[in-house]
Amino acid sequence: MSELPGPALCCCRKALPGAGQPSEVTGGGAPERPSRPDVDVASASNFRSFRLLHFHLDLRLDFGLKEMSGWQVLEVVPLEAGAHTLVLDTHPSVLIHAVDYAVPGPRGSPGRSVSLTYRVEPFSEFGSSLSISLPQGALRPRRPFRLTVRYTTTDGPAIWWLDAELTCGQTRPLVFTQGHSVCNRSFFPCFDTPAVKSTYSATVRVPEGVTVLMSASHSVYSDTDHAFHFSMEFPVPAYLVALVAGDLQPADIGPRSRVWAEPCILTSAVKTLGGSVEHWLSLAETLFGPYFWGRYDIVFLPPSFPIVAMENPCLTFIISSILESPEFLLIDVIHEIAHGWFGNAVTNASWEEMWLSEGLATYAQRRITTEAYGEVFTCLETVFRLDALHRQLRLLGDNHPVSKLQVKFEPGVNPSSLMNLFTYEKGYCFVSYLSQLCGDTKRFDSFLRAYIEQFRFRSVVAEDLLSFFLSFFPHLKESCVAQREGMEFERWLNDCGPPLSEPDLSAGAVLTKPVQHLCELWGDKAPDLEAIGTFDLSSWSTFQTVLFLDRLLDRTPLPQEVMTQLSRCYSSLLDGMNAEVQIRWLQVVVRNGFYPDLPRVRTFLHKHTSRMYTVPLYEDLCAGVMKCFAVEVFYQTQGRLHPNLRRTLQQILLQSGAMSNGTPTALLPSSSPSPVPTPTEQSPAGPVPLRDVNVSA
Numbered sequence: 001m002s003e004l005p006g007p008a009l010c011c012c013r014k015a016l017p018g019a020g021q022p023s024e025v026t027g028g029g030a031p032e033r034p035s036r037p038d039v040d041v042a043s044a045s046n047f048r049s050f051r052l053l054h055f056h057l058d059l060r061l062d063f064g065l066k067e068m069s070g071w072q073v074l075e076v077v078p079l080e081a082g083a084h085t086l087v088l089d090t091h092p093s094v095l096i097h098a099v100d101y102a103v104p105g106p107r108g109s110p111g112r113s114v115s116l117t118y119r120v121e122p123f124s125e126f127g128s129s130l131s132i133s134l135p136q137g138a139l140r141p142r143r144p145f146r147l148t149v150r151y152t153t154t155d156g157p158a159i160w161w162l163d164a165e166l167t168c169g170q171t172r173p174l175v176f177t178q179g180h181s182v183c184n185r186s187f188f189p190c191f192d193t194p195a196v197k198s199t200y201s202a203t204v205r206v207p208e209g210v211t212v213l214m215s216a217s218h219s220v221y222s223d224t225d226h227a228f229h230f231s232m233e234f235p236v237p238a239y240l241v242a243l244v245a246g247d248l249q250p251a252d253i254g255p256r257s258r259v260w261a262e263p264c265i266l267t268s269a270v271k272t273l274g275g276s277v278e279h280w281l282s283l284a285e286t287l288f289g290p291y292f293w294g295r296y297d298i299v300f301l302p303p304s305f306p307i308v309a310m311e312n313p314c315l316t317f318i319i320s321s322i323l324e325s326p327e328f329l330l331i332d333v334i335h336e337i338a339h340g341w342f343g344n345a346v347t348n349a350s351w352e353e354m355w356l357s358e359g360l361a362t363y364a365q366r367r368i369t370t371e372a373y374g375e376v377f378t379c380l381e382t383v384f385r386l387d388a389l390h391r392q393l394r395l396l397g398d399n400h401p402v403s404k405l406q407v408k409f410e411p412g413v414n415p416s417s418l419m420n421l422f423t424y425e426k427g428y429c430f431v432s433y434l435s436q437l438c439g440d441t442k443r444f445d446s447f448l449r450a451y452i453e454q455f456r457f458r459s460v461v462a463e464d465l466l467s468f469f470l471s472f473f474p475h476l477k478e479s480c481v482a483q484r485e486g487m488e489f490e491r492w493l494n495d496c497g498p499p500l501s502e503p504d505l506s507a508g509a510v511l512t513k514p515v516q517h518l519c520e521l522w523g524d525k526a527p528d529l530e531a532i533g534t535f536d537l538s539s540w541s542t543f544q545t546v547l548f549l550d551r552l553l554d555r556t557p558l559p560q561e562v563m564t565q566l567s568r569c570y571s572s573l574l575d576g577m578n579a580e581v582q583i584r585w586l587q588v589v590v591r592n593g594f595y596p597d598l599p600r601v602r603t604f605l606h607k608h609t610s611r612m613y614t615v616p617l618y619e620d621l622c623a624g625v626m627k628c629f630a631v632e633v634f635y636q637t638q639g640r641l642h643p644n645l646r647r648t649l650q651q652i653l654l655q656s657g658a659m660s661n662g663t664p665t666a667l668l669p670s671s672s673p674s675p676v677p678t679p680t681e682q683s684p685a686g687p688v689p690l691r692d693v694n695v696s697a
Contacts, residue, residue: 042088043129043193049079054199054200055074057071057203060204060205061210066154067155068153070151072149075649077143078142084134087131088189090130093154095151095153096151096189099118101114103138113148117133118131119131124412125449126182127638132147156187158178158183158184161175168265172209172393174245176245176246176317180307180419181351188241200218200232201230201232202228202231202243203230208226209247211260213297214230214244217232220629244299244301247261251266251270253275254278256278256295256298257296260300263298279338280337282339284337289341289449291341293344300320303321305317309333318336334609338362341363352407355430355638359405362425363431363435374487376507380544383505388421390498393498401496402417404421406493426499433561436501451469454481455468531571533569539571539611549585560592567589575600576585591624593626614645618652627657631658
């Protein structure tokens with residue numbers, strides 16, 4: 001075997017490790033504390049009856065058929081007598097071929113296999129249940145047994161097959177998986193809940209020339225059968241198992257970090273990150289304790305990656321589009337690093353409390369950036385994000401249930417709908433409030449280190465965090481801070497609306513005040529162009545510029561004469577800036593119906609094919625009088641869009657009336673000029689959904 005220069009260089013355990021050694025911290029079942037049964041997983045009907053010790057995947061990837069086929073071996077322990085049915089989460093895209101039970105031989109030696117009966121039934125629109133009938137009388141409480149599930153999976157929500165033309169290099173196809181929140185049931189049958197953690201291993205066979213990476217702590221490559229072998233020695237929930245395979249090349253960027261990317265963007269990725277990753281990791285360790293996972297590698301994925309970044313252990317997935325926006329890349333990588341402690345090591349036991357992962361990771365991210373870049377920078381980034389939070393609140397209303405930190409799911413609700421700014425920013429504000437209560441940021445750092453040590457590799461509920469907080473600071477418990485009037489912990493968790501308090505961000509005023517002043521100048525009926533000319537946007541940071549443009553969006557609709565002046569002042573300058581800046585200016589253009597700059601919208605949509613840039617612009621185009629233009633650009637670019645994104649955009653066009661059953665109601669020839677609205681036509685001025693800032697998972 002030649003070693004794969006992947007997430008780690010170490011021999012892989014091909015056999016199932018830990019046989020018969022259940023870990024008290026992994027929990028094949030839910031935490032042993034009060035909590036609502038999961039309503040988003042079919043396996044919730046009995047996963048408290050079993051403990052998952054380990055699972056192994058053996059898969060062959062076929063890029064021509066766009067399918068993964070093979071088997072999964074699960075090592076499971078019954079926790080009680082009389083458990084005769086094991087229920088796993090699966091998906092209609094998964095075809096189950098057979099389920100076998102391994103009968104133990106004498107003294108635990110391997111025995112024969114027995115075929116089991118099973119049935120697959122609908123569970124919800126995002127999954128199915130796989131019910132396996134276990135052999136009567138063969139199971140003993142606390143005695144492990146093994147099941148083998150043979151299956152094939154194709155293009156379910158977790159698996160994204162990219163033809164060569166959809167990759168960055170456009171030379172070889174690529175496939176990646178994205179499991180958050182409940183998608184990995186279409187990758188492999190599983191207990192698809194963050195309450196269940198286990199170790200795993202995998203063998204993945206691919207055509208020659210294809211490199212496979214997984215979110216695993218060890219990996220090796222076998223030349224003889226073109227197989228990659230992986231093992232994850234730490235317990236993780238199903239959603240953190242991830243795979244990518246394609247034309248990927250490595251470059252070291254630190255003693256425990258490596259960048260992976262297609263050859264055409266590898267140099268850019270290395271140059272942009274430099275040696276920063278090790279610096280950020282070291283700072284995080286100083287604040288929160290040792291980094292448990294060994295490697296911290298990053299793989300840059302094509303624009304089809306559906307989110308910005310994903311904290312897969314040992315191997316963060318990041319969209320390559322963000323490389324041209326270094327300040328956003330910095331924040332995204334540091335946020336994913338923070339997940340190494342908050343989310344990956346200690347995980348929310350239910351998706352109803354996602355803030356336990358995202359709110360704490362956002363707080364940790366800002367502690368790291370404060371140490372690395374100072375309080376002023378961190379306050380500016382926080383003001384920008386909290387602006388977006390309040391913008392979302394204005395659209396949804398203060399009583400919308402999704403604004404709670406503890407959201408109660410109804411049966412059949414997809415937990416992915418909870419991926420919003422409240423879990424990040426309202427959760428961050430609550431954690432910041434807890435820090436303020438203890439009176440010293442460094443003491444709160446000590447609490448977080450102790451919290452990680454106490455609950456490492458476990459799944460928790462809010463009660464765990466808050467009870468541990470009060471036991472760590474007994475004087476706060478004695479003073480009944482949890483019941484302080486107007487700031488009760490219960491209100492923080494279950495009240496709709498904005499955070500009950502926000503941290504002091506006045507240190508960022510040196511950067512935010514010029515932004516607000518410029519916005520106010522443009523808000524005058526007759527803007528003072530001489531005063532405006534004293535502001536040099538080319539000297540501003542990206543976060544200052546996007547904060548300015550977001551606040552301009554808040555003032556929409558703007559008079560056409562003001563739009564003309566804005567365009568004269570900024571259009572050419574903004575053309576040379578990154579995509580995070582450009583998309584905001586183009587949203588100003590679209591929402592105000594400013595047709596002279598519409599060619600810039602076309603150019604942008606021809607260049608950028610990622611969901612985070614296309615969907616917001618199409619939504620804005622279709623909300624106003626530019627539906628025909630949206631259809632025109634869609635037909636020009638659809639061949640370069642991933643099928644999932646293409647369907648999303650078609651739905652936007654259909655719902656707006658721009659298309660009827662896939663046929664445009666009015667389609668302009670490519671050479672035709674875009675129409676100019678008549679005086680009776682209105683630009684969108686109502687509560688058009690604003691673009692959420694790019695949120696990492």
